[in-house]
Amino acid sequence: MKLKSILNQIIKDTFVKAGIEAKPISVSEASKPEFGDYQFNGAMALSKKLGKTPREIASQIIANIGDTELISKTEIAGPGFINIWLDSKWVASRLDEMRLDDRLLIEKNTTPMTTVVDYSSPNMAKQMHVGHLRSTIIGDTLVRLFDFLGDEVILQNHIGDWGTQFGMLIAYMESSGEDTYSSLGDLEQFYKDAKIKFDSDSDFANTAREYVVRLQSGDDYCLKLWQQFIGVSLTHCEDIYAELGVLLGRNDVRAESSYNECLPAIAKELKAKGIATESDGALCVFVDGSDTPLIVQKGDGGFLYATTDLAAIKYRARELEAQRISYVVDARQSGHFKQLFDVAKRAGFVNKSVILEHVSFGMMLDKSGRPFKTRDGGTVKLANLLDEAVARAKQMIEERGTQKPEDIDEVAHTIGIGAVKYAELSVNRQSNYIFDWNKILSFDGNTSLYLQYAYARIQSILRSHGTKLEGKILLIDELEVRLGVMLLKIEDVLRSASRESMPHYVTSYLYELSTLFMKFYEHNPILKNNVDPKIRDSRLLLADLTAKTIRQGLDILGIKVLDKL
């Protein structure tokens, strides 16, 4: 439920009733429990405009709140804050509705927005490395989030499958003559070997160069080799996707090369519209605020990634009818996207109303704050990173010794992959972040394990109880009320995370929810002997609803829960 909107509407109504001619600002969550559940801080700002003291305005607002079942108490505090307490009976009955609803009272958008999410986008010439992790994980969460809230989501994996290096790669693949799949088992090595041969063997280099030309002119033989190469490389990516449990599949691939045919028309159209002009022999679009232009066509007639991106954005807006296009790409390309969006709108490839956003993110750094590399300075392959995560998780649970031997591998996988994903998602995506194994695989603090532990603890209580849950939720203790209100906030959190493409809003919420539950649990016994049956039933229901909310939140993050830890 959209709790904040409901409260905002109440405040808005009081403005009308009181004849206050101003637009109220939004209520905000109370900064402290003593200040209630929500607070309205708009009275101070209106003081000058209305010629009244903030406290006068505040009391005018309060006087007009009238009879509403969801607010139990209001007060004017300090200079003119209005503190608002929700009625615990009202909260309790909403929670009773929530636990009977699969969607936890989270509404589905009545008018779905067609949203394209462009993410992962690995280069087919190389193995996936840690640089692809953030895009893949953040993008996947956005897809799940948008979809859950009811938007029409279209996944786009804009794989890099075109460029001069493929001439060399297919020539080398041909000459190595081995079984293609196994020889491409380590793409990184394959690329290096090809490069060595290219640099040392002039006949091979000539063949490679010839293959680039033949490839670009549509030669059947080279195209066949190239398709074979891309096919194998893509399968490697799919292995990683399966390991990570992300949604991307072969149907979501819309490769760079698929836009090749449209590129001349894009350049022509930009030129015809007078948007692109020639400069130093290249066809360029100059954009206000950038001193370097977006180059649409090279001096030699070739096209660049900017042209491909323009073709792609046009395809997404026109063919896919996207109303929102999100590019989950690292922050270094912010300049490029600024130009791209400007040109796309100016050229009319995309309507003005379409939301174009660069969901940018920072770099992954190691513990000492340097770019995350292997000991010898190479890029860390994603496959190795994920293997290490699972291996470390396995070691931990073996030491703990609470899992059955046959379950260990699966549990280790859930924990290890979950920890890596959560680490990516829980920090503000815009800044660089430090990747530290000890931190991400910890049970303390804002980690996936802490949430999984909270969930597992609740499952354990439910198992001990055994029988079906009964009764109603009663909110008596202060911690119960706070937990209850927190549970009702989930939709507001998901909505703002979706609006701003900020997955860490969700992780922060889940962490706060889990810590609140832990406190509640420590202070309010559930199954102990002296607990009144009605209260016991209520607390069981509250625990169960908390678990469901954690599970739903983690599901949107693409992280699995465990019944036992």
Added chain:
RNA sequence: GCACUCGUAGCUCAGCUGGAUAGAGCACCCGCCUUCUAAGCGGGCGGUCUCAGGUUCGAAUCCUGACGGGUGUACCA
């Protein structure tokens, strides 16, 4: 040089459209398991929110400048 971005506790990070005494986790110190998972909970220590101005009743948040870090800067993607 120019552009973008960041600067919050010893470390890693939250802090939403400006609001009350700036919050977590780690580390360090102290307490809590005969009973629901102690991978937990409670308490303590720790801050000139880089600095200087400005706007405002009110600034970590907005604006300007300085300093410091990162990134990008014409035919690679």
